[in-house]
Amino acid sequence: MIFRWKHCLVLSIFFAIAFSLSVGFSQVLSAPNPSNIYVWEIPTWMPKPIIPTDNPMTAEKVELGRHLFYEKRLSVNNKFSCASCHIQALAFTDGKPLAVGATGEQHPRNSMSLANIAYNSVLTWAHPGMKKLEAQALVPMFGEHPVEMGLSGKEQEILKMLQEDKNYQKLFAVAFGRGDSNINLKNLTQALASFQRSLISVNSSYDKYRYGKDKNAISASAKRGETLFNSERLECFHCHGGLNFSDSVKHERSAFEEIAFHNTGLYNIDGKGGYPGNNTGIYEITKKPDDMGKFKAPTLRNIDLTAPYMHDGSIATLEEVIDHYAAGGRTITNGKFSGVGSQNPLKSNFVSGFKLSPQEKHDLIEFLKSLTDEEFVTNSAFSDPNIAVN
Known part of the structure; x- marks a missing residue:
């Protein structure tokens, strides 16, 4: 599905x-x-x-x-x-x-x-x-x-x-x-x-470190990456925070139902915030001009396994995803979707751009990789009942 x-x-x-x-x-x-x-x-x-x-x-x-x-x-x-x-x-x-x-x-x-x-x-x-x-x-x-x-x-x-x-x-x-x-x-x-x-x-290395209190479950690099992820400098946590690393979430302890959609400056094809006609986000439903290009922030759990990224799979790697947000929006230099995403007037205020050293970028990626739950992707209870998981 x-x-x-x-x-x-x-x-x-x-x-x-x-x-x-x-x-x-x-x-x-x-x-x-x-x-x-x-x-x-x-x-x-x-x-x-x-x-x-x-x-x-x-x-x-x-x-x-x-x-x-x-x-x-x-x-x-x-x-x-x-x-x-x-x-x-x-x-x-x-x-x-x-x-x-x-x-x-x-x-x-x-x-x-x-x-x-x-x-x-x-x-x-x-x-x-x-x-x-x-x-x-x-x-x-x-x-x-x-x-x-x-x-x-x-x-x-x-x-x-x-x-x-x-x-x-x-x-x-x-x-x-x-x-x-x-x-x-x-x-x-x-x-x-x-x-x-x-x-x-819920059984990633990060879960074992953060909630299981196993100080050695993730590397020192991943710990530094967690600090970066949760900093106001990068602002990742605003849209990918909480237990499920998403801001559209509900559970038995929720005070209220959280639902959010964001324009991340992935496109700006007309200089006015336009997105490709078959992928305009919730604007397709609401028809509100300010909703152009707004999509849900998905969970980051197991993110290292779910490439390519974004709603249209247009970014291939985690490194490129970080580059996109560091630039405050993607620049496409030629073709029918060309435009400067960082200048998208409808872009979220949380996508303002930042600078990272090579080591910091590595640390951030190590943190994201620590969200992988190996047990989840091999659990026989979730597998094809007619074929054993390899």
């Missing part, structure tokens, strides 16, 4: 599909057995995510969702799954500048990491209204602009496939109750959302 914006009208159609397929089934849905309450395997310093009351976590739903996440038959060509764009070894990204759907169509946005997606107050790169994983799941499955899974018009076909599969009969039964009526689109999206919420990453 690729987390990016789609037209609100299309979403409305999807919600109508989901509702129509689930009407009449609500009476037979089995409530989770109290003994099946999900146990979060997270340290005490990390708060629990906020879970929708209409989709409580259970181990059975998570396991069903895991199978569905890796299920290639949930695509128009039976060759593509959610995991095609969200690969565990890459912290559930795909390593491509721009994602490619089941039909080979290239998308305008980069595949976002799913690490700690349960803590996100808003989903996708630039859609202020997309807040529930259950609703978002409909977009990659049935969206047509661009095509991702390519299932538009095939709702009954995929349900029939699941209803006839003996393994899915069993998995749906233990998660939602027996009977074909419980193998429906609503329960499918609830299971997918449950699996995604289980993708918790």
